[in-house]
Amino acid sequence: MNSLLKIPARDARLGMFVHDIDRSWWAHDFLRTRFLIEDDETLDKIRQLGRSEIVIDLTRGIDLDRLAPTAAEPEAEPEAKPAVPASPPAPVDNRPPWAIVTPTSFENELTAARKLHARARGLIRETMREARLGGIGDLPEVATLAEEMVSSVMRNAGALVSLIGLKSKDDYTFMHSVAVGTLMIALGRQAGLSPEAMRAAGLAGLLHDVGKASVPDAVLNKPGKLTEAEFSTIKLHPAEGHRLLIEAGHHDAASLDVVRHHHERLDGTGYPDGLAGAQISTLARVAAIADVYDAVSSERVYHRAQPPTAVLRMLMKNVGTHFDDALVRVFVKCVGIYPTGCLVRLESQRLAVVGEQHASNALTPRVRVFFSLKSQAHLPVREIDLARSDDRIASYEDPRTWGFDLSRY
Numbered sequence: 001m002n003s004l005l006k007i008p009a010r011d012a013r014l015g016m017f018v019h020d021i022d023r024s025w026w027a028h029d030f031l032r033t034r035f036l037i038e039d040d041e042t043l044d045k046i047r048q049l050g051r052s053e054i055v056i057d058l059t060r061g062i063d064l065d066r067l068a069p070t071a072a073e074p075e076a077e078p079e080a081k082p083a084v085p086a087s088p089p090a091p092v093d094n095r096p097p098w099a100i101v102t103p104t105s106f107e108n109e110l111t112a113a114r115k116l117h118a119r120a121r122g123l124i125r126e127t128m129r130e131a132r133l134g135g136i137g138d139l140p141e142v143a144t145l146a147e148e149m150v151s152s153v154m155r156n157a158g159a160l161v162s163l164i165g166l167k168s169k170d171d172y173t174f175m176h177s178v179a180v181g182t183l184m185i186a187l188g189r190q191a192g193l194s195p196e197a198m199r200a201a202g203l204a205g206l207l208h209d210v211g212k213a214s215v216p217d218a219v220l221n222k223p224g225k226l227t228e229a230e231f232s233t234i235k236l237h238p239a240e241g242h243r244l245l246i247e248a249g250h251h252d253a254a255s256l257d258v259v260r261h262h263h264e265r266l267d268g269t270g271y272p273d274g275l276a277g278a279q280i281s282t283l284a285r286v287a288a289i290a291d292v293y294d295a296v297s298s299e300r301v302y303h304r305a306q307p308p309t310a311v312l313r314m315l316m317k318n319v320g321t322h323f324d325d326a327l328v329r330v331f332v333k334c335v336g337i338y339p340t341g342c343l344v345r346l347e348s349q350r351l352a353v354v355g356e357q358h359a360s361n362a363l364t365p366r367v368r369v370f371f372s373l374k375s376q377a378h379l380p381v382r383e384i385d386l387a388r389s390d391d392r393i394a395s396y397e398d399p400r401t402w403g404f405d406l407s408r409y
């Protein structure tokens with residue numbers, strides 16, 4: 001009996017195992033085509049593919065008839081057919097313990113996310129320090145950190161992401177690694193990756209710049225323009241990181257790929273291998289977007305932070321040549337047009353800090369209003385859900401212009 005069955009995507013059910021999606025991978029949000037449909041969010045995304053067909057594997061998940069036997073053949077001879085179970089057998093739960101989580105609110109998760117973020121800071125700083133001394137020590141601990149980060153993003157997609165801006169010029173190198181790991185996990189969740197694939201993406205992101213340990217501080221943190229020789233030294237870090245990981249006995253294919261290829265560009269102008277188009281893996285494309293987004297929007301010794309709106313515009317301007325079009329679109333859904341933590345001016349002439357993102361509208365996050373531009377005075381802090389308000393975001397505002405300590409809000 002053929003174990004594969006082609007069905008319309010709109011007929012998908014929880015518990016089905018998707019073997020293939022009959023559309024080009026770039027036409028939908030799924031970065032993989034083989035997975036169990038185990039939550040409503042994934043199911044909704046599959047059903048949104050409408051008339052497109054999916055292929056389900058009947059040996060790894062439930063089939064159509066077991067869920068809707070009467071709808072398919074209402075007048076069939078009941079005595080000639082085997083008894084139909086009243087409800088489908090529950091799919092076997094093969095998830096690792098860290099992937100079994102209960103969704104929670106943004107505010108609840110923020111406390112756990114802050115602790116995790118602080119732990120990540122210490123661990124990645126230590127990993128980079130060890131790499132600088134010639135070896136990488138506790139990679140299993142970094143892998144455990146990636147699992148905890150996945151758990152956090154699965155409990156609430158926005159909390160850990162909202163902390164990526166918390167870095168200073170001094171701790172940029174390792175906090176950038178934490179940010180890229182976080183963004184890769186969040187993008188993976190948005191794209192429907194399995195927890196295991198999100199973990200691989202997170203670990204790869206945490207390690208992506210480990211080769212910078214081989215670049216002298218004087219070059220890494222040089223305030224002015226780099227000479228050609230200095231830039232050549234920086235460009236060695238992907239291959240150097242790849243070598244360091246192999247020497248440390250770390251053979252995870254996803255991490256090795258991302259460490260080596262996160263500076264490759266679709267048009268072949270990247271480094272170190274000058275890969276182009278399909279030669280660049282999906283995960284390396286994801287890493288390229290997360291890396292550039294965080295680097296350009298962060299304050300560094302030699303670079304003024306760019307407004308997130310300008311960074312997103314830059315990413316979009318370079319889709320097709322540098323960045324993957326479909327992945328940039330998924331990324332924007334993840335971080336929002338006005339990312340959590342940024343300062344905005346509302347049409348009502350009030351200043352507010354962006355809070356939790358809206359699941360389907362990147363322009364209407366929750367915001368915390370705290371200052372009136374009309375009266376030039378502080379207001380009692382009040383949260384507004386812009387999805388349910390007449391007020392709208394008028395513009396991004398540079399916090400340096402205003403001198404407010406946004407972490408208070």
Ligand SMILES: [Fe+2]
Nearest residue numbers: 208209262263
């Ligand atoms: Fe890099």
